[in-house]
Every structure is written in C-alpha cells, then in structure tokens.
Amino acid sequence: MFESRSGAVSVFLPSLFCERGTAAGSRWSGVSGCPCSLQQRLTWHRGYLVVPGGEGSQMINCVTFPLPGEGPEQQLLKPNEWSYCDYFWTDKKDPQGTTSVAGFEVLLQKQLKGKQMQKEMAEFIHERIKIEEEYAKNLSKLSLSPLAAQEEGTLGEAWTQLKKSLHDEAEVHLKFSNKLHSEVEKPLLTFRGDNFKKDLKKYDHHIADLRKQLASRYASVEKARKALADRQKDLEVKTQQLEIKLSNKTEEDIKKARRKSTQAGDDLMRCVDLYNQTQSKWFEEMVTTSMELEKLEVDRIEWIQQHLRQYTTLRHETDMFNQSTVEPVDQLLQSVDPAKDRELWVKEHKTGEVRPVDMDI
Amino acid sequence: MFESRSGAVSVFLPSLFCERGTAAGSRWSGVSGCPCSLQQRLTWHRGYLVVPGGEGSQMINCVTFPLPGEGPEQQLLKPNEWSYCDYFWTDKKDPQGTTSVAGFEVLLQKQLKGKQMQKEMAEFIHERIKIEEEYAKNLSKLSLSPLAAQEEGTLGEAWTQLKKSLHDEAEVHLKFSNKLHSEVEKPLLTFRGDNFKKDLKKYDHHIADLRKQLASRYASVEKARKALADRQKDLEVKTQQLEIKLSNKTEEDIKKARRKSTQAGDDLMRCVDLYNQTQSKWFEEMVTTSMELEKLEVDRIEWIQQHLRQYTTLRHETDMFNQSTVEPVDQLLQSVDPAKDRELWVKEHKTGEVRPVDMDI
Numbered sequence: 243m244f245e246s247r248s249g250a251v252s253v254f255l256p257s258l259f260c261e262r263g264t265a266a267g268s269r270w271s272g273v274s275g276c277p278c279s280l281q282q283r284l285t286w287h288r289g290y291l292v293v294p295g296g297e298g299s300q301m302i303n304c305v306t307f308p309l310p311g312e313g314p315e316q317q318l319l320k321p322n323e324w325s326y327c328d329y330f331w332t333d334k335k336d337p338q339g340t341t342s343v344a345g346f347e348v349l350l351q352k353q354l355k356g357k358q359m360q361k362e363m364a365e366f367i368h369e370r371i372k373i374e375e376e377y378a379k380n381l382s383k384l385s386l387s388p389l390a391a392q393e394e395g396t397l398g399e400a401w402t403q404l405k406k407s408l409h410d411e412a413e414v415h416l417k418f419s420n421k422l423h424s425e426v427e428k429p430l431l432t433f434r435g436d437n438f439k440k441d442l443k444k445y446d447h448h449i450a451d452l453r454k455q456l457a458s459r460y461a462s463v464e465k466a467r468k469a470l471a472d473r474q475k476d477l478e479v480k481t482q483q484l485e486i487k488l489s490n491k492t493e494e495d496i497k498k499a500r501r502k503s504t505q506a507g508d509d510l511m512r513c514v515d516l517y518n519q520t521q522s523k524w525f526e527e528m529v530t531t532s533m534e535l536e537k538l539e540v541d542r543i544e545w546i547q548q549h550l551r552q553y554t555t556l557r558h559e560t561d562m563f564n565q566s567t568v569e570p571v572d573q574l575l576q577s578v579d580p581a582k583d584r585e586l587w588v589k590e591h592k593t594g595e596v597r598p599v600d601m602d603i
Numbered sequence: 604m605f606e607s608r609s610g611a612v613s614v615f616l617p618s619l620f621c622e623r624g625t626a627a628g629s630r631w632s633g634v635s636g637c638p639c640s641l642q643q644r645l646t647w648h649r650g651y652l653v654v655p656g657g658e659g660s661q662m663i664n665c666v667t668f669p670l671p672g673e674g675p676e677q678q679l680l681k682p683n684e685w686s687y688c689d690y691f692w693t694d695k696k697d698p699q700g701t702t703s704v705a706g707f708e709v710l711l712q713k714q715l716k717g718k719q720m721q722k723e724m725a726e727f728i729h730e731r732i733k734i735e736e737e738y739a740k741n742l743s744k745l746s747l748s749p750l751a752a753q754e755e756g757t758l759g760e761a762w763t764q765l766k767k768s769l770h771d772e773a774e775v776h777l778k779f780s781n782k783l784h785s786e787v788e789k790p791l792l793t794f795r796g797d798n799f800k801k802d803l804k805k806y807d808h809h810i811a812d813l814r815k816q817l818a819s820r821y822a823s824v825e826k827a828r829k830a831l832a833d834r835q836k837d838l839e840v841k842t843q844q845l846e847i848k849l850s851n852k853t854e855e856d857i858k859k860a861r862r863k864s865t866q867a868g869d870d871l872m873r874c875v876d877l878y879n880q881t882q883s884k885w886f887e888e889m890v891t892t893s894m895e896l897e898k899l900e901v902d903r904i905e906w907i908q909q910h911l912r913q914y915t916t917l918r919h920e921t922d923m924f925n926q927s928t929v930e931p932v933d934q935l936l937q938s939v940d941p942a943k944d945r946e947l948w949v950k951e952h953k954t955g956e957v958r959p960v961d962m963d964i
Contacts (some may be wrong), residue, residue: 298963299960299962299963305959306959306962307957307958307960308957308960313960316956316957316958323942324942324945324946324949326945326949329953329954329955329956330953330955331954331956331957331958332955332957333954345954345955348952348954352948352952359753359754360751362750362751363751363762365750366745366748366751366766369745369750370769373738373741373745376738376741377734377738380738381734384730384734387727387730389723389724389730390720390723390727392716392720393720397907397908400911401911404914404915405727408731463962510964511964514962514963514964517962518961518962521962525958525959536945539945540941540942540945543758543939543941544941546758547936547939550761550762550932550936553765554929554932554933554936558926562922564918564925565919565922568918571911571915572912575908575911575915578904578908580900580904581684581685583900584686584900585685587713588687589685591709591713592690592691593690593691593692593693593694593695593706594690594691594692594693595677595690595692596668596669596677597668597692598666598667598668598882598886599667599668599669599674600879600882600883601660601875601878602659602660602875603871603875
C-alpha cells in the first residue's frame with residue numbers, strides 16, 4: 243500500500259512530475275474507494291461477522307504510523323538530499339515535554355530565523371556605512387586645514403597635493419559607503435518583504451487545519467468502531483436466544499441484526515476511508531510545502547552569498563582607488579628640488595646683489 | 604680693487620677654498636695696509652696738499668656701494684646658483700618705508716618660517732593619526748557586534764569571517780597610525796630642537812654688532828675728514844699772510860701748518876682703513892653665514908621630502924594589507940553551499956523520518 247503512495251506523492255514534486263503524472267491519477271482514484279472493496283475482507287465465522295482490527299500501526303497525535311519493524315520498508319522520497327520532505331513527519335515534544343510542536347512548525351521557525359539573520363546582516367552593513375561616512379567626513383575636513391599652507395616652491399606643491407589626497411581618499415570612502423547602501427544593505431533589507439511572513443502564516447494555517455480535520459475524522463472512526471462492536475454484541479445475543487428456542491419470531495430478529503451489523507461495518511469502512519483521505523491530503527501538503535520552504539532557504543542563502551560577495555568586491559575596489567590617491571603625491575615628491583626652491587624664493591625676496599666696495603678717500 | 608676682494612672672499616667659502624687659499628693670504632695683508640700706501644696718492648698743487656675725495660661710491664646705512672654704472676663690473680660669487688650670498692647685500696625698506704630691515708634679517712625670517720612649516724606639517728600628521736585611531740576603534744567595535752551571530756553552516760562561517768575582517772582592518776589602520784607617529788610625526792617635530800632658534804639669534808647678534816661697529820667707524824672717518832679740511836684752511840691763510848709779508852716769522856708757521864695738515868691726512872687714512880677693515884669683516888661674515896643658512900634650508904627641504912615619502916609608503920602598505928583582510932572572506936564565500944547547510948541543519952533539527960501509513964480496520 244505505502245509504495246504506491248510514495249510513488250503518488252511524487253505528483254506533488256514539480257521536479258518529478260513529468261515521469262509519474264499518469265501513475266498518480268490511477269492511484270488517487272483508489273483512495274476514494276467505496277466500501278464494496280472492503281466487503282471481500284468481511285468474513286463469516288460460526289454465523290458471526292468478523293471485522294479485522296488496525297494491526298501493525300500506531301497513533302501519534304491522530305496520525306497513523308507503522309509500528310517499528312512492521313509494515314513494508316520505507317525508502318526516502320529524495321535519498322541523499324537531506325530534503326525537508328523526509329525528516330519532519332513526527333511532532334516534536336518541546337524541552338519541558340508538556341506541549342508538542344508539529345514538525346512543520348520547526349521548518350517555519352527556520353524560515354523566520356533566516357529572515358531575521360538577513361535583517362541583522364543589513365543592520366551590520368548599515369553600521370559599517372556610518373563608520374565610512376564619519377571617516378570620510380574627518381578626512382575631507384582635515385584636507386582643508388591651513389596647516390603649512392605657506393610652504394613654498396616644489397616642496398609647497400608636494401605638500402598641497404598631499405593635503406588634497408586626503409580629500410580624494412574621503413571621496414573613495416564616500417563612494418564605498420554609497421555603494422554599500424545601494425548594492426548590499428538595501429538588497430539584504432528588501433529581499434522578501436512583509437508578505438513573506440504572511441505567506442508563512444498561510445502555509446501554517448493550511449497545514450494546521452488539515453491536522454484538525456484529521457483529528458475529527460479520527461474521532462468518527464472511533465465512534466463507528468464502537469457502534470459496530472455494539473451491533474455485533476446484539477447479533478450474538480439474538481443468535482443464542484434462537485438456539486434455546488425462547489421465541490418463535492427470532493428468525494426475523496436475527497436477519498435484522500445481521501443487516502444492521504453489516505451496515506455498521508460499512509459505516510466504519512467509510513469513516514476509515516475519510517480519515518485516510520484527510521491524512522493523504524495532509525501528507526501531500528506536507529511534502530509540497532516543505533519542498534517549497536526548502537527552495538526558499540536555498541534562495542536566501544544564495545542571495546546573501548551574492549551580496550556579501552558584492553561587499554568584498556567593493557572593499558577591493560576601495561583599496562585600489564585609495565592607492566591611486568597617493569600616486570600624484572609621490573610624483574610631486576619626486577620632483578622636490580631645493581635648488582629650484584631657492585631660486586624661486588631668492589627671485590622674490592632678494593634685497594640687492596651689488597656688493598659693497600672699499601671706501602676711498 | 605674689488606676683483607681681488609671677490610677672489611679673497613672665497614677664502615671663506617669651503618667649496619672654493621682649495622684653489623684660492625694662497626691668493627687670499629696676499630690679498631688680506633693688503634687691506635690692513637699702513638698709511639704709507641696712501642702717501643703716494645697725496646699730491647702737492649701750488650703748495651697745497653691735495654686729498655682725493657670718495658668719488659664713484661655711495662653710502663647706504665654706513666655701507667659703501669659703488670655708484671650705479673661706476674666702478675669695475677661685479678661678477679656673482681656663485682653664478683647660476685641663486686646663492687643667498689649673492690642677493691641680500693642691501694637693506695630692505697619695510698612696506699611703510701619707515702624702518703629698514705637688513706638683508707640678513709630676510710634670510711633669518713626665511714629660516715624661522717621654515718621651522719614653523721615643519722612644525723605645522725607635524726601637526727597635520729598628528730591630526731591624521733587621530734582620524735585613523737578613531738576609524739580603527741569603530742571598526743573593531745563593530746566587528747564584535749552580535750548581529751546575525753546565529754547564522755549557521757557554511758554561510759555562518761563566511762559571515763563570522765566577514766565580521767572578523769573588520770577587526771583585521773582595524774589592526775591595519777592602527778599599525779598605520781603608530782608608524783605615522785614614530786616615522787613621520789616625531790621626526791618632523793624633533794628635527795632642529797629649540798637650539799636652532801638660539802643659533803639663529805647668535806648669527807643675528809654677530810652680524811648686527813659688525814654693522815654697529817661699521818657705523819661708529821664711519822663716524823670717525825667723517826670726523827677725521829673735517830679735521831683735515833680745517834687744517835688745510837689754516838695752511839692756506841698762513842700762506843696768504845706770507846705773500847703780503849704781514850709777519851716775519853711766518854716761514855716757521857707755514858712749516859708747522861703743513862706738518863699738522865699732513866698729520867690730519869694720515870689720521871683720515873687710518874680711519875678709512877679701519878672702516879674698510881670692519882666692512883670687510885662684515886662682508887666675510889655675511890657670505891659665510893648666508894652660505895650656512897642656505898645649507899640649512901637645503902637640509903630642511905630634503906628632510907621633509909624624505910619623511911613625506913615615508914608617509915606615502917605607509918599609505919601604500921596600508922592599502923596592501925587591507926586587501927589581505929578580505930581574502931579569507933572571499934574564500935569562505937566561495938565555499939558557501941546551501942545543500943551542505945541543509946544537511947547540517949536537518950541532522951540537528953529533524954523530528955522523524957518514518958512516514959504515516961493508511962489506517963487499516
């Protein structure tokens with residue numbers, strides 16, 4: 243029975259849809275089967291209707307699992323992929339062991355945490371931006387300082403360029419902070435807006451509703467199971483009365499009791515099928531949705547990776563551009579020339595080049 | 604007369620000493636000459652002693668300069684070098700034209716300004732150091748932030764390294780600021796201590812004293828010149844008396860007057876020679892000292908050039924080391940792997956991989 247489902251499940255995995263589509267159709271028509279399919283399993287023993295019990299399975303929070311070691315071997319839906327759809331079937335008791343959390347909740351919490359991490363990375367980048375802006379502000383302020391502005395000649399030119407280079411450095415860091423904002427902070431911040439959390443809530447409610455439905459259908463099964471048991475008890479009593487010939491119209495009663503017993507059996511069959519339909523629906527949704535969440539997490543990691551790479555690219559650029567701010571200073575320092583500076587200064591400040599001569603009488 | 608001095612001057616220029624040393628010796632013996640050398644220039648005309656006046660020269664602040672266009676052509680002491688020793692002979696009227704500043708003062712002011720520039724450059728570097736320290740402080744503070752610290756798996760490792768890289772950057776900038784302090788700021792600040800200004804004062808006083816001495820010796824020359832004029836007038840009167848035979852004992856008087864007149868001439872000669880000696884001394888000191896100041900300025904420019912080069916070297920280093928802080932981040936970003944991260948997370952958080960089965964009767 244399970245193997246066919248595991249095949250059917252794949253209907254809901256886009257990645258596998260192509261090859262299993264048809265097989266799936268036939269399988270699901272089987273689930274909504276009518277009680278007649280069951281009739282074959284009802285048998286008569288010494289005049290009693292015998293109904294087989296739910297052997298080899300266990301109930302956990304209204305979900306039916308095979309007993310350990312019993313039932314056919316289960317293969318993973320996506321072996322070697324550590325896919326979400328293979329590892330979150332059981333509910334999880336919280337540390338206190340009081341309440342239990344659905345496996346699906348664990349997946350949702352991972353998504354919420356991922357969203358939070360992304361937000362905090364954007365905050366971190368924002369702090370870096372503020373540091374760069376402050377640094378740039380201080381550098382360009384200093385570059386305007388009048389210190390040693392009266393230095394003259396070629397040395398004066400080199401000094402002026404050195405001061406200017408601080409302004410160029412400031413520009414480089416300002417450009418860095420601007421690009422950090424538009425190319426790293428903003429993408430990290432805006433990736434998956436507020437709709438994201440709404441979407442997660444929708445998934446959450448959808449899966450939770452199916453679990454509630456499953457619980458109520460399980461209740462009906464139990465109720466039907468009890469009704470059938472009562473009917474069988476009644477049939478048994480009537481049959482004994484016939485043997486000791488207490489009444490003459492018991493033939494009729496027995497026929498009636500047998501009919502009601504059969505009907506109760508049919509009711510139980512219907513309840514069990516409805517329960518199984520709901521469990522199947524929950525199963526399918528669990529698989530489909532967890533696959534979607536898995537995809538979302540891959541996207542998140544790749545998006546963050548991409549934008550942290552952009553961060554390092556911008557950092558490299560900054561170091562590169564910074565180098566270029568020093569080069570003009572180097573060049574002017576190369577051409578500093580004391581003799582040239584003396585010539586310039588002397589030409590401007592000389593007082594007189596006629597030398598004194600001896601006094602004559 | 605001047606050419607020999609300009610040659611002699613070179614005695615005081617170490618750079619030229621070798622080739623002119625001997626010539627110099629002979630020349631200076633000439634300056635401290637005794638009056639006899641002058642006797643040849645004293646002549647007798649119609650019985651009067653004729654003393655040539657100080658023709659072809661002019662007095663400026665008690666210094667004797669040749670009249671424009673007169674006297675032999677002057678060659679520069681150090682042609683094509685724009686040497687201080689060639690261009691600061693005249694005093695300089697200040698803008699208001701009230702007081703005048705000695706050419707030597709202009710050279711001293713240049714030295715003081717140079718010292719000030721050097722000090723201001725050190726201040727500028729100090730400001731840069733403070734900016735680097737602040738930047739480094741902010742970076743390493745941010746690197747310790749807990750933001751997104753719960754990111755997991757390979758992405759978590761890359762993120763942790765990215766945060767750590769800010770601490771490494773901070774170290775680079777701290778190293779930069781430390782080296783700026785020890786290798787740029789300190790040398791600029793300590794180059795030429797307070798003794799430097801004391802030395803300049805000594806030069807200043809020495810040259811100023813010679814100028815005072817020159818002034819007083821010029822005064823004596825003028826006094827002696829007047830005394831000689833009086834003597835010559837007296838001789839003239841006596842000679843007239845002799846011609847009109849007013850007295851009989853005038854022969855004696857004339858002899859006496861002629862003797863006194865000759866003596867006054869000799870006095871003037873001596874005063875002129877003393878004046879010239881002092882002017883020579885001042886001249887020599889002017890040349891020697893201005894050459895020293897010129898050397899000091901060359902040293903200052905080269906010292907500053909050398910340490911500003913150290914600044915750019917440190918800047919280049921900083922950009923280089925900064926690059927290396929990003930590389931480990933790049934590597935870990937390379938190996939970010941969503942599948943691996945899912946495996947790690949699923950292994951830790953999975954709730955159960957046994958899938959539900961259909962309920963049996």
